[in-house]
Amino acid sequence: MxxxxxxxxxxxLLVILGVSFLIYAIMDLAPxxxxxxxxxxxxTQEEYEAMRAELGFDRPxxxxxxxxxxxxxxxxxxxxxxxxMDVMELYLSRLPATLLLALxxxxxxxxxxxxxxxxxxxxxGSWQDNVTAEFSVLxxxxxxxxxxxxxxxxxxxxxxxxxxxxxxxxQDVILPAITVGTGHTALTTRTTRSSMIDVIRxxxxxxxxxxxxxxxxxxxxxxxxxxxxPIITATGIQFTGSLGGSVITESVFSWPGVGRLVxxxxxxxxxxxxxxxxxxxxxxTSIILLIVDLLYAFVDPRIKAQYNK
Amino acid sequence: xxxxxDTVLQxxxxxxxxxxxxATVQAVNDISFTxxxxxxxxxxxxxxxxxxxxxxxxxxxxxxxPGNVSGRVLLxxxxxxxxxxxxxxxxRGKEVSMIFQDPxxxxxxxxxxxxxxxxxxxIHEHCSKHEAMEKAAQMLxxxxxxxxxxxxxxxxxxxxxxQRVVIAIALACNPxxxxxxxxxxxxxxxxxxxxxxxxxxxxxxxxxxxxxxxxDLGIVAxxxxxxxxxYAGRIVEMGTLEDVFRRTKHPYTEGLFHSIPNIFNRQEELxxxxxxxxxxxxxxxxxxxxxxxxxxxxxxxxxxxxxxPCSESHRVACIRYAEPGxxxxxSRGV
Amino acid sequence: xxxxxxxxxxxxxxxASSEVWHRxxxxxxxxxGGIIILLLxxxxxxxxxxxxxxxDIVAQNLEQRFIxxxxxxxxxxxxxxxxxxARVIYGTRASLPVGFVAVLxxxxxxxxxGAFAGYFxxxxxxxxxxxxxxxxxxxxxxxxxxxxxVMGTSTMSLxxxxxxxxxxxxARITRATVLxxxxxxxxxxxxxIGLSSWDIIFQHVxxxxxxxxxxxxxxxxxxxxxxxxxxxxxxxGVTPPMxxxxxxxxxxxxxxxxxxxxxLFPGLAIMITVIAFNLLGDGLRDAMDPKLKK
Numbered sequence: 001m002x003x004x005x006x007x008x009x010x011x012x013l014l015v016i017l018g019v020s021f022l023i024y025a026i027m028d029l030a031p032x033x034x035x036x037x038x039x040x041x042x043x044t045q046e047e048y049e050a051m052r053a054e055l056g057f058d059r060p061x062x063x064x065x066x067x068x069x070x071x072x073x074x075x076x077x078x079x080x081x082x083x084x085m086d087v088m089e090l091y092l093s094r095l096p097a098t099l100l101l102a103l104x105x106x107x108x109x110x111x112x113x114x115x116x117x118x119x120x121x122x123x124x125g126s127w128q129d130n131v132t133a134e135f136s137v138l139x140x141x142x143x144x145x146x147x148x149x150x151x152x153x154x155x156x157x158x159x160x161x162x163x164x165x166x167x168x169x170x171q172d173v174i175l176p177a178i179t180v181g182t183g184h185t186a187l188t189t190r191t192t193r194s195s196m197i198d199v200i201r202x203x204x205x206x207x208x209x210x211x212x213x214x215x216x217x218x219x220x221x222x223x224x225x226x227x228x229x230p231i232i233t234a235t236g237i238q239f240t241g242s243l244g245g246s247v248i249t250e251s252v253f254s255w256p257g258v259g260r261l262v263x264x265x266x267x268x269x270x271x272x273x274x275x276x277x278x279x280x281x282x283x284x285t286s287i288i289l290l291i292v293d294l295l296y297a298f299v300d301p302r303i304k305a306q307y308n309k
Numbered sequence: 310x311x312x313x314x315d316t317v318l319q320x321x322x323x324x325x326x327x328x329x330x331x332a333t334v335q336a337v338n339d340i341s342f343t344x345x346x347x348x349x350x351x352x353x354x355x356x357x358x359x360x361x362x363x364x365x366x367x368x369x370x371x372x373x374x375p376g377n378v379s380g381r382v383l384l385x386x387x388x389x390x391x392x393x394x395x396x397x398x399x400x401r402g403k404e405v406s407m408i409f410q411d412p413x414x415x416x417x418x419x420x421x422x423x424x425x426x427x428x429x430x431x432i433h434e435h436c437s438k439h440e441a442m443e444k445a446a447q448m449l450x451x452x453x454x455x456x457x458x459x460x461x462x463x464x465x466x467x468x469x470x471x472q473r474v475v476i477a478i479a480l481a482c483n484p485x486x487x488x489x490x491x492x493x494x495x496x497x498x499x500x501x502x503x504x505x506x507x508x509x510x511x512x513x514x515x516x517x518x519x520x521x522x523x524x525d526l527g528i529v530a531x532x533x534x535x536x537x538x539x540y541a542g543r544i545v546e547m548g549t550l551e552d553v554f555r556r557t558k559h560p561y562t563e564g565l566f567h568s569i570p571n572i573f574n575r576q577e578e579l580x581x582x583x584x585x586x587x588x589x590x591x592x593x594x595x596x597x598x599x600x601x602x603x604x605x606x607x608x609x610x611x612x613x614x615x616x617x618p619c620s621e622s623h624r625v626a627c628i629r630y631a632e633p634g635x636x637x638x639x640s641r642g643v
Numbered sequence: 644x645x646x647x648x649x650x651x652x653x654x655x656x657x658x659a660s661s662e663v664w665h666r667x668x669x670x671x672x673x674x675x676g677g678i679i680i681l682l683l684x685x686x687x688x689x690x691x692x693x694x695x696x697x698x699d700i701v702a703q704n705l706e707q708r709f710i711x712x713x714x715x716x717x718x719x720x721x722x723x724x725x726x727x728x729a730r731v732i733y734g735t736r737a738s739l740p741v742g743f744v745a746v747l748x749x750x751x752x753x754x755x756x757g758a759f760a761g762y763f764x765x766x767x768x769x770x771x772x773x774x775x776x777x778x779x780x781x782x783x784x785x786x787x788x789x790x791x792x793v794m795g796t797s798t799m800s801l802x803x804x805x806x807x808x809x810x811x812x813x814a815r816i817t818r819a820t821v822l823x824x825x826x827x828x829x830x831x832x833x834x835x836i837g838l839s840s841w842d843i844i845f846q847h848v849x850x851x852x853x854x855x856x857x858x859x860x861x862x863x864x865x866x867x868x869x870x871x872x873x874x875x876x877x878x879x880g881v882t883p884p885m886x887x888x889x890x891x892x893x894x895x896x897x898x899x900x901x902x903x904x905x906x907l908f909p910g911l912a913i914m915i916t917v918i919a920f921n922l923l924g925d926g927l928r929d930a931m932d933p934k935l936k937k
Contacts, residue, residue, distance in 0.1 A: 018773070018777035019781060022778065023781065026789050026793055027789060027792065027793070029793045031793075031795065137918060137921055137922065137925070140865070140917075141865060141917035141918040143869045143873060143889075143910065143914070143917075144869075144873070145873055145892070146909075146910035146914070149892065149895075149896065149899065150906075150907075150910070153903045157899060157903070164899075203409060203414040203415040204416055204417040204418070206370060207415040207417075207475070207478070208417065209401065210370060210401055210402060210407045210409075211428060211429050211478060212398045212399065212401040212402030212403060212433060213398070213428065213432065214395075214398045222420075225419045226417070226418065244782020244783075244784060244785045245782050245783065245784050247788070248873045251876075262785060263788065263877050263879075266788055266879070269792075271792075274789065278786075278788075285780060285782065286780050300418065301419060301464065302462070302464045305465075
């Protein structure tokens with residue numbers, strides 16, 4: 001197990017290096033020269049060259065990237081001229097809101113999709129199953145941010161139950177969480193359903209029944225644990241998806257998270273903030289996906305045995 | 310001592326069909342038999358003859374729908390199709406248990422074997438978890454596995470070992486009836502012999518009745534007292550081991566014997582039964598075996614034969630026995 | 644041997660495709676989806692016949708502003724007095740091409756990368772697939788935003804950005820299906836008669852991988868349209884005054900309190916379009932692989 005974890009950590013390191021280089025290289029091409037931003041439009045060419053050299057922008061890409069990663073190791077992601085603060089500090093100040101949103105969205109979607117998917121699998125072909133399937137089709141086709149807008153119209157503007165945006169009290173997380181969560185519900189429900197359908201045909205459930213295990217326990221204990229891996233995968237992907245993908249929901253609800261930070265930074269060509277935020281989010285994403293992978297070992301002893309090899 | 314003549318299982322007119330969108334599959338057609346405590350019945354026939362469905366319907370485990378079961382299954386005098394569904398859990402595993410065909414797939418991969426055996430004791434003897442585990446360890450020992458392996462998972466066991474675990478699960482609560490559905494088919498020959506020997510030993514220790522489902526006549530000869538031969542969902546011949554093996558009546562049974570090589574006379578030609586079993590969604594009106602039968606006459610294709618007694622213990626479903634002096638080749642000169 | 648293989652293959656493929664068509668016609672969802680898509684394409688093609696871009700779509704008419712949905716303006720009018728039905732219909736001219744081009748970009752690149760990875764295996768496969776993994780690690784929206792930041796906000800960069808983010812999934816699917824086809828006998832025999840790798844990939848392997856790729860293409864259309872409208876909502880895609888469903892929603896966002904109808908119809912338009920593509924995609928999948936059918 002340790003060897004596997006170490007191996008995976010090394011791979012994670014490679015992925016992080018790859019991702020950060022990719023993002024760094026892409027963002028390097030972005031318009032919006034920080035030198036001009038510092039100096040202002042009416043600086044002379046000589047002043048520009050001097051500043052450029054002073055900031056180290058005249059060095060080759062790979063050197064600057066190395067420099068950047070060295071900084072990252074020390075918690076330095078550069079400086080945001082728009083917000084006048086360190087990017088790392090800025091990012092960390094926005095991260096909790098995004099994590100909270102991702103977590104609540106995952107809870108919302110799991111609470112809906114797990115029972116729904118199991119129910120649909122057990123009554124495969126029934127009208128309840130078909131209704132669930134129709135809902136999945138609808139859910140996959142509905143743009144998330146539009147769901148958010150509709151929720152605001154109904155629950156905030158008409159009923160007045162919630163604020164229409166911002167993050168001032170805990171209730172403010174409810175509408176955004178439902179928005180992001182329902183977006184994932186369709187996929188997780190489908191995954192749960194098909195995974196359960198695979199499992200409920202297995203011989204070992206027959207044996208469990210033949211032993212006298214009650215039908216409820218056959219499903220809850222014997223079947224669910226076997227069906228869990230694809231469900232965990234879907235949930236993990238969903239969680240990481242909410243980390244980076246709730247950009248638009250955050251904008252709709254004026255949620256003070258990382259996504260909105262990136263959008264605002266792009267619009268004001270605050271390149272350091274964009275680069276730093278995307279690299280950090282990608283890093284957190286791959287770490288969470290690794291944790292999900294390691295979780296498999298606790299669910300399925302066969303996978304654990306593989307990891308141990 | 311219990312009375313040897315105690316009837317453990319009585320099946321009356323059991324019929325099972327599976328209804329799919331396009332067709333109805335006649336899996337089991339009107340079969341009846343009884344089984345006494347301590348006896349072993351061999352249920353013989355080709356794949357698809359309805360043996361497994363018969364077994365599952367004794368446990369009321371035929372999935373409904375698409376399955377549709379009619380007839381009566383009396384287990385220790387109680388019709389299991391009349392009891393409440395919630396009471397079934399107390400019957401399964403306690404009064405009747407089953408060994409499934411493929412040990413590779415019947416053990417739950419995410420639980421330790423100990424846990425899976427212990428579960429029986431938790432359900433039927435209401436033991437504490439700890440107590441159940443201890444009993445599970447004894448069961449493992451009984452089937453010849455070191456109790457130290459209690460906390461291992463199924464994937465750490467070989468096929469033969471897995472089948473021992475399955476046997477341990479089936480026997481955990483001393484059922485009065487054990488159904489073994491081709492328990493050795495998926496195993497290597499040498500392992501087959503070990504498992505069979507184990508089953509026979511364990512059976513001798515108890516008064517358990519057993520139904521041994523197999524297509525291997527060797528196994529039947531080895532451990533069965535009675536034999537029922539199934540073809541296309543019907544019992545075509547039934548009797549004691551002697552009856553069926555020595556005084557073979559049904560042409561199909563004869564065909565089965567002719568399909569195995571005779572090691573004492575290797576020159577003798579194998580005579581496989583020609584053709585295939587009829588499509589169970591479209592059974593012929595007469596005898597289902599008639600199209601493949603060397604003795605079939607015109608009437609066989611029209612009239613459905615019923616089981617008729619030909620001695621006190623022996624019954625056969627073949628209309629040709631209405632003709633005096635009719636015999637299949639194997640029984641001529643007996 | 645070769646002719647025999649190709650004749651068999653052709654025969655097999657022709658009968659299979661008519662079989663697929665037959666099954667597809669019986670699938671209600673797929674038929675409805677297909678009809679809606681045809682209708683949308685029709686609207687996009689003839690939008691300029693129905694409305695004049697300058698006078699009906701862009702021109703402002705402040706006397707007519709904020710008219711709630713009524714007989715004359717079924718979707719109402721916006722804050723500049725423009726008819727929203729006209730703008731939503733004109734929106735097909737933005738959303739459909741953006742979706743098509745984005746998926747085309749993803750399809751071409753993904754197909755090439757996936758086919759090479761699957762066919763050659765070894766180092767080539769490793770390099771390509773790890774690169775795809777790395778690319779896929781960055782959440783799609785963030786990657787698209789980064790790409791748009793580089794290319795500047797325009798419809799073209801929106802298409803490319805959305806397309807590029809879908810490349811990994813196309814590459815993975817192509818690779819997986821190529822792997823499953825690669826081992827089969829007719830590939831061996833094609834190699835035995837001396838066909839080049841290129842010919843084998845594009846004449847023998849890819850045609851046999853078509854069904855999952857067609858399905859994926861159709862399904863991806865839906866998600867590409869959603870992503871594109873989301874980016875436009877953020878102001879990073881199609882820019883005003885061109886009406887795009889996402890930017891229409893964005894325009895309605897600030898006026899939701901009093902004129903909620905402005906955010907209703909563009910959203911419904913996106914939803915219906917995406918449902919249509921998904922229904923067709925699901926129908927195709929069921930028709931092409933009946934085994935997978937629930």
